[in-house]
Amino acid sequence: MRSALLAAIVPAVLVPGVAQAAPRHTTDVLGTYGFGRAAVIGSAGEAAGLWSTTMIYSGIAGDDLVITYTPRYKASATERVVYTALFTEVAYPDAECDRVGADGVAKHVWVSYRCRTGVAPNYTLLVR
Numbered sequence: 001m002r003s004a005l006l007a008a009i010v011p012a013v014l015v016p017g018v019a020q021a022a023p024r025h026t027t028d029v030l031g032t033y034g035f036g037r038a039a040v041i042g043s044a045g046e047a048a049g050l051w052s053t054t055m056i057y058s059g060i061a062g063d064d065l066v067i068t069y070t071p072r073y074k075a076s077a078t079e080r081v082v083y084t085a086l087f088t089e090v091a092y093p094d095a096e097c098d099r100v101g102a103d104g105v106a107k108h109v110w111v112s113y114r115c116r117t118g119v120a121p122n123y124t125l126l127v128r
Helices: 002-014 037-047 093-106
Strands: 026-033 053-058 063-069 080-086 113-117 122-127
Touching (some): 026 037, 026 093, 037 063, 080 093, 093 122
Antiparallel strands (some): 053 063
């Protein structure tokens, strides 16, 4: 019995990746965004296939965007469009784009991002 217990413990100690594999799915707050904006961002990210579920919780400072996703540690081969923030929908679309992009990198939703400006001006969040 003791040898069986040791046989189970030794691989976990010698090969930490076996015992501490990264979670397959994670549910976490991506960030807090302006009222109504979290729902727009959440729906767009779900449609882009970046996360599987979206939950919105309204608070005092805005709406919390809670997502379920698979953490990424390697950049995708191609960029994905997450969403476009229009100047008619948000006061500072460039700031929102940078914030959502940085929040996604910090949580390992994506590895890198860029904000592409449009004509209006509007900003499109692209991720890898």
